[in-house]
Amino acid sequence: MSRKTPGTARRGCKLVILAVAMVITTLIVTDTDVSAARYQEAPMLADQVAAGTLPPVDDRLPQTPAVADFSAPGMMPGRYGGELRTLVSQPKDTRMMVVWGYARLVGYDRNWNLVPDLLAGLDVQEDRIFTLHLRKGHRWSDGAPFTAEDFLFYWEDIANNHELSPGGPDRFLLVDGQPPRFEVLDATTVRYTWAKPNPFFLPALAGARPEYIFAPAHTLKALHPRYRDESELQALAKAAGRRNWQAMFNLASEPYRNDDPDLPTLEPWKLETRPPTSRFVFTRNPYFHRVDPEGRQLPYIDSVSMTVASAALIPAKSAAGDADLQARGLGFENYTVLKQGEKRNGFHVRLWRSARGSELALYPDLTIDDPGWRALLRDVRFRRALSLAIDRREINQVIYFGLASEANDTVLPQSPLYRPEYAERWTRFDLDEANRLLDEIGLTGREGSDTRLMPDGRPIEIVVETAGEEPSQIAILQLITDSWRQIGIRLLPKSEQRDVLRNRAFAGQSTMTVWYGLENALASAQTPPTELAPTSQQQLCWPKWGQYFETSGRAGLPVDDTQAESLLGLYENWIAANTIEAKRALWHRMLAIRSEFQFTIGTVRNVPQPVVVSDRLRNVPVEAIYNWEPGAFFGVYHPDTFWLNDDAASSLDDGTSFSFDDGTSSGGG
Numbered sequence: 001m002s003r004k005t006p007g008t009a010r011r012g013c014k015l016v017i018l019a020v021a022m023v024i025t026t027l028i029v030t031d032t033d034v035s036a037a038r039y040q041e042a043p044m045l046a047d048q049v050a051a052g053t054l055p056p057v058d059d060r061l062p063q064t065p066a067v068a069d070f071s072a073p074g075m076m077p078g079r080y081g082g083e084l085r086t087l088v089s090q091p092k093d094t095r096m097m098v099v100w101g102y103a104r105l106v107g108y109d110r111n112w113n114l115v116p117d118l119l120a121g122l123d124v125q126e127d128r129i130f131t132l133h134l135r136k137g138h139r140w141s142d143g144a145p146f147t148a149e150d151f152l153f154y155w156e157d158i159a160n161n162h163e164l165s166p167g168g169p170d171r172f173l174l175v176d177g178q179p180p181r182f183e184v185l186d187a188t189t190v191r192y193t194w195a196k197p198n199p200f201f202l203p204a205l206a207g208a209r210p211e212y213i214f215a216p217a218h219t220l221k222a223l224h225p226r227y228r229d230e231s232e233l234q235a236l237a238k239a240a241g242r243r244n245w246q247a248m249f250n251l252a253s254e255p256y257r258n259d260d261p262d263l264p265t266l267e268p269w270k271l272e273t274r275p276p277t278s279r280f281v282f283t284r285n286p287y288f289h290r291v292d293p294e295g296r297q298l299p300y301i302d303s304v305s306m307t308v309a310s311a312a313l314i315p316a317k318s319a320a321g322d323a324d325l326q327a328r329g330l331g332f333e334n335y336t337v338l339k340q341g342e343k344r345n346g347f348h349v350r351l352w353r354s355a356r357g358s359e360l361a362l363y364p365d366l367t368i369d370d371p372g373w374r375a376l377l378r379d380v381r382f383r384r385a386l387s388l389a390i391d392r393r394e395i396n397q398v399i400y401f402g403l404a405s406e407a408n409d410t411v412l413p414q415s416p417l418y419r420p421e422y423a424e425r426w427t428r429f430d431l432d433e434a435n436r437l438l439d440e441i442g443l444t445g446r447e448g449s450d451t452r453l454m455p456d457g458r459p460i461e462i463v464v465e466t467a468g469e470e471p472s473q474i475a476i477l478q479l480i481t482d483s484w485r486q487i488g489i490r491l492l493p494k495s496e497q498r499d500v501l502r503n504r505a506f507a508g509q510s511t512m513t514v515w516y517g518l519e520n521a522l523a524s525a526q527t528p529p530t531e532l533a534p535t536s537q538q539q540l541c542w543p544k545w546g547q548y549f550e551t552s553g554r555a556g557l558p559v560d561d562t563q564a565e566s567l568l569g570l571y572e573n574w575i576a577a578n579t580i581e582a583k584r585a586l587w588h589r590m591l592a593i594r595s596e597f598q599f600t601i602g603t604v605r606n607v608p609q610p611v612v613v614s615d616r617l618r619n620v621p622v623e624a625i626y627n628w629e630p631g632a633f634f635g636v637y638h639p640d641t642f643w644l645n646d647d648a649a650s651s652l653d654d655g656t657s658f659s660f661d662d663g664t665s666s667g668g669g
Contacts, residue, residue, distance in 0.1 A: 038295035042080040062135035065291045078300045078643025085324045089311035094258045101267035102635030105205045127197035134188040139287040140264035144218045148184045153217035172204040208632035216264045268299040268640040280306040299640035321345030324614035331470045351608035355627035358409040358517025358602035367544035369508035381437045383598040387426045388434040389487045409517035409602030425595040452488035461490040466514040468495035513540045519629045525584035532590040533571035541599045
């Protein structure tokens with residue numbers, strides 16, 4: 001490929017400079033005015049400014065910075081400085097700093113509304129035309145301007161480059177298989193226009209693992225054959241030990257992985273430590289776009305240290321005071337040991353709530369390769385029998401001391417879509433009915449007097465695969481093993497690494513797996529019901545149907561189950577629906593099918609999540625929801641607003657007591 005010269009003439013997209021008045025604005029946020037004369041910065045940055053190695057704070061912030069919301073109870077302006085310590089179980093958890101940093105074009109606030117963040121504003125017309133307004137003067141962590149050029153580079157040179165993206169733009173950018181029309185209106189305004197509504201666009205941008213529609217053009221152009229001779233790039237790739245320039249580019253351009261100190265970021269902290277190492281250090285981004293209500297540039301905390309430790313040791317290390325903020329790697333089973341270490345080691349334990357549909361759900365794989373197991377698992381009577389033979393009350397009392405709630409894998413009572421029948425269907429403990437259903441199927445043959453036999457003569461031994469990342473999973477499976485034995489079913493737990501579990505499931509090798517239930521059990525009618533239909537291979541009850549959907553038929557298997565087909569049809573109808581009432585009705589039909597046909601088998605939910613908080617750490621909520629999507633774990637609470645009070649002389653014994661009843665809690669502090 002010959003050398004390409006950067007310019008405004010672009011293939012596939014014309015650089016359009018327009019002054020357009022928006023007719024309809026459905027979402028636009030104007031930040032609270034904070035006078036530039038009042039902007040303040042951390043002392044560590046002020047020293048760099050005085051030394052001439054960094055511009056003044058007024059030149060580093062956007063013209064209109066995002067003003068952090070301090071209206072939540074207990075929030076107060078803080079002070080600069082200090083290092084926040086946390087523990088992780090593997091080096092690749094550097095990605096958690098992207099999750100917790102939660103700098104997004106649009107993001108969820110504490111009330112689960114989508115609001116602009118990196119964006120100064122957003123205009124939406126008919127749910128299909130999205131005009132994005134960037135913050136003038138916003139800069140990457142290395143000081144380079146963050147502009148429409150970064151969106152244009154991503155669109156033309158990544159998403160629509162067949163060597164980097166063989167399948168074209170990602171699915172969230174397609175409606176009926178068609179991409180949007182992309183326009184650059186000016187240096188800080190871009191527009192995406194679809195022929196039909198795209199309800200997935202904004203939630204994808206706000207994700208815990210967000211979809212990116214921009215990239216740092218000023219650094220990545222040097223690795224792209226449109227801007228540099230391809231032979232030079234191939235030589236660079238070879239020298240770096242990469243297969244080709246594409247592999248080199250992909251490795252250097254992945255912001256979520258967050259393991260390259262040379263890649264600019266928009267997050268509050270940037271990586272300083274180059275792997276491999278057992279301790280990663282992240283320091284403040286001097287160009288971060290948020291300020292507090294008094295004009296202090298965020299984050300308050302100077303640095304975050306992330307120490308890699310064995311997963312089995314994280315609870316003990318947390319109890320010993322080795323972390324200032326810790327939830328990852330902790331489960332409710334660790335609560336007692338954590339409480340014992342509180343006063344001695346200068347922290348306190350808070351119990352947050354989970355927004356999952358089930359703390360542990362069983363996923364029978366309806367697309368398993370084995371034809372005998374596939375036929376049995378697809379028989380709804382078999383799945384219902386398995387559900388009826390689970391003593392959920394015993395699980396709640398023995399494992400969670402009665403603090404959880406017994407229910408199906410469905411939406412929580414806090415969701416406007418909740419109905420009691422969705423939570424209760426097929427969840428009573430009824431061994432007689434379970435045995436009757438199994439007899440009705442014809443599974444009357446026995447191996448001796450114990451284990452039932454499959455129609456082909458094999459004993460019904462269900463290998464349930466688990467990542468084993470939480471001891472409670474194994475304990476729950478042991479209880480289910482005992483109750484299933486009473487209906488002639490043998491459960492064999494099998495622990496393996498997460499990647500192994502997923503790859504086996506994706507390949508059709510797993511009979512049943514264990515994972516959490518619905519990730520977003522707080523859904524509303526406007527939430528895409530993606531989790532309820534076979535739309536992703538990540539859905540372990542039908543991974544090969546999900547593969548088929550994700551790849552438009554290039555991989556996986558077409559759906560050949562009546563109820564799963566119904567769910568997929570209802571999902572498509574939800575996309576096309578143009579009223580909230582219609583979307584709500586479709587959600588209810590999908591939830592009813594899901595609970596009736598037990599595609600996933602839930603156990604308990606509303607399990608308290610221990611959160612270790614240093615007595616020195618401020619602005620961390622006492623009561624909160626700890627969830628991946630939506631929520632980004634700590635991200636929705638903006639850790640850039642957390643601060644360390646090193647003058648704290650006494651432990652914060654907040655006297656917290658909790659009573660969990662379908663997700664309610666109380667506490668003080």
